[in-house]
Amino acid sequence: MTRNELRALWIAPSTYVAAVLFLIIMGALYLLALEETGPGHAPKMELPSTVFFKMFWLPVFFMVPMLTMRSIAEERRLGTLEALMTTPISAGSLVASKFTAAYLFYCMLWVLTLIFPILANMALGARGDPRLLDWPSLMGGLCFVAVSGSLFVAIGIFASSMTRTTLVAGMLSFSLLFIVILSGGLLTRLTFGDGIDLPFFAEALEYLKTFQHQEDFGRGIIDSRPFFFYFTNTLLLLGLTTLIVESKT
Amino acid sequence: MPEAADSSEPKAPPAIEVKNLTKIYHGTAAVNDVSFQVAPGEIVGFLGPNGAGKSTTMRILCGLSSGNRGWVKVHGVSVATHPEKTKRMIGYMPENNPLPEDLRVSEYLRYRAKLKEIPAKEISKRVDAVMEVTDLHRTAYRRVIGALSKGFRQRVGIADALLSRPKVIIMDEPTIGLDPHQIHAFRRLLGELRGQMTIILSSHILPEIELSTDRVIIINQGRVVAEGTPAALRAEFMPRAQWSVALKVEPARFDFALAGLEKPASITAVGEPDAQGFRTFNLVANSEDECLGVALSELAKTNGWPLRQLSLRQSNLEDIFMAATKRSWDAIIAEKKAANAN
Numbered sequence: 001m002t003r004n005e006l007r008a009l010w011i012a013p014s015t016y017v018a019a020v021l022f023l024i025i026m027g028a029l030y031l032l033a034l035e036e037t038g039p040g041h042a043p044k045m046e047l048p049s050t051v052f053f054k055m056f057w058l059p060v061f062f063m064v065p066m067l068t069m070r071s072i073a074e075e076r077r078l079g080t081l082e083a084l085m086t087t088p089i090s091a092g093s094l095v096a097s098k099f100t101a102a103y104l105f106y107c108m109l110w111v112l113t114l115i116f117p118i119l120a121n122m123a124l125g126a127r128g129d130p131r132l133l134d135w136p137s138l139m140g141g142l143c144f145v146a147v148s149g150s151l152f153v154a155i156g157i158f159a160s161s162m163t164r165t166t167l168v169a170g171m172l173s174f175s176l177l178f179i180v181i182l183s184g185g186l187l188t189r190l191t192f193g194d195g196i197d198l199p200f201f202a203e204a205l206e207y208l209k210t211f212q213h214q215e216d217f218g219r220g221i222i223d224s225r226p227f228f229f230y231f232t233n234t235l236l237l238l239g240l241t242t243l244i245v246e247s248k249t
Numbered sequence: 250m251p252e253a254a255d256s257s258e259p260k261a262p263p264a265i266e267v268k269n270l271t272k273i274y275h276g277t278a279a280v281n282d283v284s285f286q287v288a289p290g291e292i293v294g295f296l297g298p299n300g301a302g303k304s305t306t307m308r309i310l311c312g313l314s315s316g317n318r319g320w321v322k323v324h325g326v327s328v329a330t331h332p333e334k335t336k337r338m339i340g341y342m343p344e345n346n347p348l349p350e351d352l353r354v355s356e357y358l359r360y361r362a363k364l365k366e367i368p369a370k371e372i373s374k375r376v377d378a379v380m381e382v383t384d385l386h387r388t389a390y391r392r393v394i395g396a397l398s399k400g401f402r403q404r405v406g407i408a409d410a411l412l413s414r415p416k417v418i419i420m421d422e423p424t425i426g427l428d429p430h431q432i433h434a435f436r437r438l439l440g441e442l443r444g445q446m447t448i449i450l451s452s453h454i455l456p457e458i459e460l461s462t463d464r465v466i467i468i469n470q471g472r473v474v475a476e477g478t479p480a481a482l483r484a485e486f487m488p489r490a491q492w493s494v495a496l497k498v499e500p501a502r503f504d505f506a507l508a509g510l511e512k513p514a515s516i517t518a519v520g521e522p523d524a525q526g527f528r529t530f531n532l533v534a535n536s537e538d539e540c541l542g543v544a545l546s547e548l549a550k551t552n553g554w555p556l557r558q559l560s561l562r563q564s565n566l567e568d569i570f571m572a573a574t575k576r577s578w579d580a581i582i583a584e585k586k587a588a589n590a591n
Contacts, residue, residue, distance in 0.1 A: 001363075004360050008349075008351075012351075078347050078350070082313060082343055083341075083347055083409075084364070086313060086336060086339070086343075087361070087364040088333050088336045088337050088366055249313055
């Protein structure tokens with residue numbers, strides 16, 4: 001089932017559009033990161049990879065909706081979801097296979113971005129800066145992308161199960177991603193007035209600070225809380241998606 | 250239903266058993282207290298007007314939907330409590346036969362074979378077999394499904410339903426879009442499967458159902474309104490003989506003469522006069538007597554009306570269907586009137 005889903009992604013035009021756009025934008029962002037951290041910019045405390053992964057949200061906003069919007073919405077529109085549900089496979093395994101395929105593709109695209117620091121290092125040759133291939137930082141960044149990506153892709157799959165229209169699924173996915181990625185940072189800036197103390201709320205918001213998680217991973221700080229946050233919410237969303245698929249067929 | 254060979258052996262459960270099944274959508278009963286059984290190896294036609302509850306019943310049988318009351322069993326296994334078991338026993342072809350547009354026929358059937366848990370070493374053999382049976386093996390197997398005609402798409406749906414050699418096949422409108430040759434081939438296929446698999450099929454092509462099935466279930470307004478072999482239904486719903494006669498006479502005169510017969514008959518339909526002035530009249534005897542032919546022949550001779558054709562008309566499934574659904578409508582209207590009076 002997962003192999004077929006991967007094949008379906010492989011032959012879908014929207015996948016190629018997402019992949020090409022992603023690599024173009026990531027290439028441009030890496031150039032920007034090189035500019036930011038290159039000679040002439042003092043102090044040069046940050047690594048190019050750290051700056052590069054800080055901009056993870058930009059491709060996520062368009063790539064995740066494009067990768068996931070067809071997954072269930074298209075099956076519902078064509079009626080093939082009903083045909084799938086007449087076989088012995090369960091709704092849970094159907095959702096899991098669609099998630100796995102999209103998630104593997106998402107991770108593969110991010111792994112492809114390793115080519116940028118390698119190319120930059122090769123192009124500069126002897127003049128190369130050792131900071132270009134700072135593997136701990138690169139691996140930390142990729143680790144964050146992989147962990148947070150599970151939730152982002154699950155959001156996309158969930159949005160796709162809510163509607164028969166792929167475009168609506170894409171817009172819904174974009175909106176949910178926007179809330180999840182940016183709301184934590186924005187809400188902590190809000191003031192609730194003098195004398196109003198909301199310690200539990202503030203503590204809960206700590207989990208939503210996606211950018212903080214990214215920085216921690218980039219520095220090599222492996223905390224269990226982000227893992228807990230991303231994986232439990234991924235499971236929650238996939239569970240809800242399974243219930244939706246069961247009720248809509 | 251066939252009797253068990255040895256009465257001491259435990260009796261095999263019916264292939265399909267539906268008991269008091271009710272499905273309510275938004276306060277309206279789409280399926281209302283439906284009960285029926287289908288014996289193993291039987292081919293049953295499921296008939297009813299649009300919105301009668303055929304597709305809903307079929308979806309519940311396949312485990313795609315659940316009823317609000319009652320139960321459904323497939324070979325003794327409850328669909329509600331063990332859907333994964335019953336799905337292994339059923340091959341289903343849905344009404345609109347949805348297919349993925351971007352896969353080739355052979356790829357799609359291989360994919361479906363994997364989903365249906367057919368062992369890996371069996372897949373090629375099974376796919377080739379069903380493509381041959383449905384005549385997809387010549388040209389269509391390499392083509393992308395999105396580029397296929399309606400008839401070929403229907404055949405892909407039929408091939409998919411047969412793929413896992415299920416004990417029960419349920420097909421919702423399988424002959425829609427098929428040309429007469431393909432319908433003939435489908436009928437032949439049903440003949441080949443007769444006795445090997447239990448088949449339920451719904452269709453609006455009533456002569457097709459009459460030719461292909463052992464038994465018919467007619468459903469209207471969510472209720473079973475008639476059930477039995479076409480012959481039994483004919484005896485129940487159309488007990489009076491029907492005749493077709495081509496005469497050169499004015500309808501009013503003929504009608505007056507018919508009323509004067511010892512065993513009178515009524516005109517049910519009158520055709521337009523042809524170039525020679527002959528009209529075709531459809532008649533129904535007012536009693537269950539088939540010997541109207543002699544009286545009609547005498548009537549034409551006595552009055553000097555040229556008679557070109559006189560034949561006993563066998564009532565077909567269409568007539569039975571119309572009579573059964575009309576009777577159920579009458580019953581529903583009477584029920585409503587009684588409810589309003591109370």
